[in-house]
Amino acid sequence: MPLIEDVLASGTNLFDFLVRGGLADTRRTPSTIIAEGPKQTVHRYTEQVPVEGPPVLLVPPLGAPAVCMDLRRGCSLAEHLVLSGRPTYLVDYGPMAFEDRAHGLEFWIRDVLPAAIRAVSEDRGGEPVQLVGWCLGGLFSLLTTAAFAELPVSAVAMIASPVDLSKVRLADPLRLLGKVTGGQVVGTALRTLGTVPANLVSLAFKTTALSTYLRKPLTVFKYSADRDALAHIEAVDDMMRNMYGYPGRAIAQAYHRLVRANELATGRVEGPTRTVHLSDVRVPVMNIAGDSDVLAPEAATHHVVRVLPNAPEVRLHTAPGGHLGVLTGRTAAETTWTYLDSFLDES
Template sequence: MDLIPKPDQVVSAAGNVAHSLVYGGLADLRSMPRTLIDQGTLREVYHYRPAAQVRDHGDPVLLVTPLAAPALCYDLRRGCSLVEHLVDAGRPTYLVEYGAVSFRDRDLGMEHWIEEVVPTAIREVSSHAGDRPVHVVGWSLGGTFALLSAAADASLRIASITVLGTPFDVRQVPLVAPLRPLLQLADGRGPITRIYRAAGAAPQPLVRWAFRLSAFQKLVTKPLAIIRHLDDADYLAQIEAVDRFTANMIAYPGRTFGQLYHRLLKGNALVDGMFDLGDRTVSIADITAPVLVFGGANDAIAPIEAVKAAVPMLSSSPEARFEIVPGGHLGMLTGRKARTSTWPVIDAWVDQWTEHRDEPPAPARSATSRRTTMKAARKTAGRTPTDKPDETPTLGANPTRRYGSADSRALRR
């Protein structure tokens, strides 16, 4: 709203307030309909039902949920849901989530997700979709699980991997850097260690508080922002949906939280692309699937440099691409701008690496034509619904920090 609101803004604001009071909110928070196809210990695999009048086609897409965050990250609200976007496009869409964590799960470590949960989900999805290779999409720690699972098991039928906001060098995370000396001093005997050992899990309130702390400035200015946008129903609906997402944060299993704290946060274990799994070490350099890596222009949890560090390590991948998109840690995945930035690039990437077995044969695309497809996707990604074709802005907040696979791997030299 303007400092001195226009009449139409006043009317819109009044309507939004009235609607919120009568109906309890503006956001359409209905979940996309889905069916459970597989389950196990902290593993639930769902298939989203195809949209009416739309036939599923192409290879399936599996969304990998991070620990502690609810699956709402992929299905935030109608009109701003990656799941809804994929289903409406006719893509066979699946999701793996983990359910509520209890005290009996306290001894489960990251190995459970890397060696059992994610690989099993990939196999089940491939089988359910007609024995097709799977496009794996992981946000935050879900991206870590996706990459390490692919590195640990070369037999998995993976068509491509997309990771969003997945840090590999936590030295580049501003929230962690000032705490590193304190983490080293604790040396496994600090209060964090005592909490997860005694409670068997990282408490839900602690997880929720940590997520909100990462967006502290937005939290402080939120009341003023709401007042300024009282006439914008879509903005207010997004606020409601994000609040619901944050309220549904869940706990980490005790041992997993300990590994995240000691090995990733303190030890920066992924900085060289290696991770110890029991008696073996896996390396993301062994991944042979194409990998698309997204960094959020305003991500405080996984800044661009922390995320970009993974790309030069993907030496066996046929293509490792890095893209900067607008938004913070959650916004880059399911913010309002993601609809015209992140999602079109994911669409082009999945199309590029999909086997079109159930469609009329198309001429094989050369490397040049694939690059042309991605270039067109970047142009589309920068548009808003009202943009004219000749006014298309470049994708991302800072186009000079966007890298393709060749440029990214050159960073190693």
């Protein structure tokens, strides 16, 4: 029989979680804006210990708010890097509106990320920048580095960034639909919508972990005595309620180029005005897969080693967690972040 103290603690935790909220410490790591531009705000996190080494720029994906890099105190990659004494920065795209519908993937690769990299380098006296990107943010980092060799980039660390999309079984229905219709159904729908609304992005993300959401009541009850576990569920739920929309052009390109044509897996991506060759990447690269990630499974993520023949080093790791958990789950500090620290220290 559970002790009366455990029963009381569970009751208090469940009341706070279900009624009062506020279990998660979601205070953001303090930062200062150092540069702004179209769809980009570059933050420098406030130093909390003496800093040294090259600057690190956190690169989020589209769809997820930039707080994915700073989820909650104790499970914040930004906080970890700051407390480790690294000069740490973040590029935030902000929410997407209907007027952003014409922005394609090339906008982030050609305009947004290069400007953010230069701003960070200049803020650190011209030092080269280490890029750390999650999901599509990792692919943006890799493609930008390949496209612009003159940029001051010294390393690219990717977390849950799928390179061979044929290994993402969740995308099989979209590939089949594209094969049958020549991509017209999805393409027409995206042109009609103009953007993919934030609520649909949130729903789609939840659908990828449907079993987790269906089991949520049982999970909450199971961890009712674990206040930190409930706090993490609360922080993730809060992020999911605040997802961003996708520009229609960008998501259409992702569908046609990355899902249907699987161009990344070939090491060559056709842009509107130029072809980007991943063989032009000449800095160390790392990609970390989540062992239960259905959006970026290990086979899709680790394929990156096959398309970077000229990178001096390509590190591959697998850590516990799904798509978000591998980045900022409760075990990330002992796994993903440890791999990341070693890579940044040695690159």
